[in-house]
Amino acid sequence: MKINIEALLDVAHLQNSYVQAIDDDKLESWPNFFTDQCLYKLSPRENYDENLPACLIMCDSKAMLEDRIVSYRNANIYNCHFTRHIVGMPRITASNGETISAETSYAIFQTQLNGETSVFQVGRYLDTIVNDHGQLKFKEKICVFDTYRVHRLLATPV
Amino acid sequence: MKINIEALLDVAHLQNSYVQAIDDDKLESWPNFFTDQCLYKLSPRENYDENLPACLIMCDSKAMLEDRIVSYRNANIYNCHFTRHIVGMPRITASNGETISAETSYAIFQTQLNGETSVFQVGRYLDTIVNDHGQLKFKEKICVFDTYRVHRLLATPV
Amino acid sequence: MKINIEALLDVAHLQNSYVQAIDDDKLESWPNFFTDQCLYKLSPRENYDENLPACLIMCDSKAMLEDRIVSYRNANIYNCHFTRHIVGMPRITASNGETISAETSYAIFQTQLNGETSVFQVGRYLDTIVNDHGQLKFKEKICVFDTYRVHRLLATPV
Numbered sequence: 003m004k005i006n007i008e009a010l011l012d013v014a015h016l017q018n019s020y021v022q023a024i025d026d027d028k029l030e031s032w033p034n035f036f037t038d039q040c041l042y043k044l045s046p047r048e049n050y051d052e053n054l055p056a057c058l059i060m061c062d063s064k065a066m067l068e069d070r071i072v073s074y075r076n077a078n079i080y081n082c083h084f085t086r087h088i089v090g091m092p093r094i095t096a097s098n099g100e101t102i103s104a105e106t107s108y109a110i111f112q113t114q115l116n117g118e119t120s121v122f123q124v125g126r127y128l129d130t131i132v133n134d135h136g137q138l139k140f141k142e143k144i145c146v147f148d149t150y151r152v153h154r155l156l157a158t159p160v
Numbered sequence: 161m162k163i164n165i166e167a168l169l170d171v172a173h174l175q176n177s178y179v180q181a182i183d184d185d186k187l188e189s190w191p192n193f194f195t196d197q198c199l200y201k202l203s204p205r206e207n208y209d210e211n212l213p214a215c216l217i218m219c220d221s222k223a224m225l226e227d228r229i230v231s232y233r234n235a236n237i238y239n240c241h242f243t244r245h246i247v248g249m250p251r252i253t254a255s256n257g258e259t260i261s262a263e264t265s266y267a268i269f270q271t272q273l274n275g276e277t278s279v280f281q282v283g284r285y286l287d288t289i290v291n292d293h294g295q296l297k298f299k300e301k302i303c304v305f306d307t308y309r310v311h312r313l314l315a316t317p318v
Numbered sequence: 319m320k321i322n323i324e325a326l327l328d329v330a331h332l333q334n335s336y337v338q339a340i341d342d343d344k345l346e347s348w349p350n351f352f353t354d355q356c357l358y359k360l361s362p363r364e365n366y367d368e369n370l371p372a373c374l375i376m377c378d379s380k381a382m383l384e385d386r387i388v389s390y391r392n393a394n395i396y397n398c399h400f401t402r403h404i405v406g407m408p409r410i411t412a413s414n415g416e417t418i419s420a421e422t423s424y425a426i427f428q429t430q431l432n433g434e435t436s437v438f439q440v441g442r443y444l445d446t447i448v449n450d451h452g453q454l455k456f457k458e459k460i461c462v463f464d465t466y467r468v469h470r471l472l473a474t475p476v
Contacts, residue, residue: 005331007165007323015163018251022263025284047400084205084306086282088248088267090404093334105338109404109427111267111282117309119279121435124402124427126341148400151433165323173321176409180421183442242363242464244440246406246425269425269440275467277437 006097013092013104013131016138021087021108024159029074032159033067037134040064041142044160046150047125058156070159080157084113085122092129101141102131108145110160123149123160164255171250171262171289174296179245179266182317187232190317191225195292198222199300202318204308205283216314228317238315242271243280250287259299260289266303268318281307281318322413329408329420329447332454337403337424340475345390348475349383353450356380357458360476362466363441374472386475396473400429401438408445417457418447424461426476439465439476 020035036042044059061067074080089108096103105126112122125147132141145160178193194200202217219225232238247266254261263284270280283305290299303318336351352358360375377383390396405424412419421442428438441463448457461476 005327007327010327010331011163011165011168014249015168015251018249021248022251022265022284025265086265086267086284086306088246088265088282088404090337091249091330091334091407093331093338107338107341107402107404109267109402109425111279111306113282113306113308117307119282119307121279121427121437124404124429124435126338126402148402148427148429149433149435150429169321169323169326172407173326173409176407179406180409180423180442183423244423244425244442244464246404246423246440249407267425269437269464271440271464271466275465277440277465279437 006094009097009102010092010094012138013094013102013129016131016140017089017092017104017106017127017129020140021089025084025086029071029158032071033064035140036064036067036143037132037139037141038064040067040140041144042067042140043143044145044147044156047146047148048150050144050146058152074157078155078157080155082115083154083158085158086111086113086119089127100132102129102138104129104131108160112154121149122154123147123152125149125160164252167255167260168250168252170296171252171260171287174289174298175247175250175262175264175285175287178298179247183242183244187229187316190229191222193298194222194225194301195290195297195299196222198225198298199302200225200298201301202303202305202314205304205306206308208302208304216310232315236313236315238313240273241312241316243316244269244271244277247285258290260287260296262287262289266318270312279307280312281305281310283307283318322410325413325418326408326410328454329410329418329445332447332456333405333408333420333422333443333445336456337405341400341402345387345475348387349380351456352380352383352459353448353455353457354380356383356456357460358383358456359459360461360463360472363462363464364466366460366462374468390473394471394473396471398431399470399474401474402427402429402435405443416448418445418454420445420447424476428470437465438470439463439468441465441476
């Protein structure tokens with residue numbers, strides 16, 4: 003497959019804006035990276051590989067994503083922390099005029115209130131991306147995580 | 161904002177050359193990534209977010225950066241280690257004909273004399289980049305670090 | 319050196335496909351990233367820097383790489399794990415009409431059967447890349463690793 007440079011860098015920019023918005027605690031803007039009808043799913047790698055449906059989080063509309071943030075800000079009890087994503091370059095796995103599929107590896111670090119940083123989760127994003135009124139958005143974001151022992155709460159988005 | 165592909169990759173290359181020079185122990189070339197009048201600052205995220213001025217390191221000229229390396233090579237006492245930066249793609253946050261502003265997430269790993277590697281610091285670079293006689297250079301590099309417990313000395317540059 | 323955007327992104331794509339193939343356990347395709355006559359070497363940074371020849375793994379043909387995978391699938395005894403590479407952008411260090419040399423930093427995380435993830439190894443790839451019948455392939459991949467205490471087996475490729 004010949005690389006479409008512009009598409010690749012557009013997807014990289016979308017991914018980068020997405021993770022930096024989370025890391026910069028701009029969580030209210032997080033749902034806007036998705037289309038109204040969307041799928042956001044956190045699936046342990048073991049289950050994903052065997053096609054088992056159980057997952058940790060599953061939201062199938064932007065409204066559910068908004069709800070998660072309202073809940074995070076107002077109701078949830080969790081460990082306060084900073085989050086930091088390091089993502090590799092996306093690899094575009096399929097593309098037609100309408101959608102782009104991409105796979106991107108990620109590592110998420112958390113810093114606790116004592117100032118210590120540790121690896122929170124590594125995995126890969128399996129994204130389906132569409133052009134929504136001139137802006138690239140996630141129609142699907144499946145986060146397949148290797149780290150299936152989740153020590154702390156999944157409070158902030160992956 | 162439409163992505164300027166060439167500017168983005170030029171900034172990515174600058175960032176990459178910068179961190180690889182540090183990791184490859186070419187520290188004498190480190191100050192050359194900056195303009196003569198520059199600002200290099202290491203600010204804990206807590207302070208940065210609340211606009212508090214206290215920071216761990218602050219150098220406001222290339223000469224001060226050179227001084228740090230001379231001191232590192234000749235006077236400082238610190239734990240010998242290897243350093244390894246993994247940086248994401250920069251996100252260009254502003255750009256005019258003269259300067260480019262970019263935000264880039266980083267993770268720094270240190271390997272001690274026993275051969276063990278651990279996360280040393282994660283954070284983000286907030287850079288202001290200018291064209292200095294045909295070469296991109298940092299006019300400002302603010303390293304806002306999440307990891308505010310600094311276990312070991314900040315011997316090598318971030 | 320003026321950046322050749324297309325070459326840079328082609329190398330980034332090669333690197334990305336390489337590490338994702340490993341992480342996705344598509345190890346049978348791993349040798350295909352190399353030319354028939356090739357060099358794959360894992361060298362501790364200490365030895366590499368002092369030009370000492372001892373290394374952990376050295377394969378000098380694609381057939382040896384294939385052998386490693388057959389051995390991994392059928393004979394080796396090792397800790398089952400998931401692997402995850404996060405690589406930075408490559409930095410092209412030399413290029414002529416025939417070969418491209420590039421340096422790329424990597425961090426490899428391993429997730430054990432208990433679901434816990436830790437840093438396995440950080441280092442840098444020193445690659446020599448050629449066009450082999452229309453496809454970019456590694457003619458040489460020297461993995462210079464900082465993490466010279468290897469706690470667990472080097473079962474899966476770096």
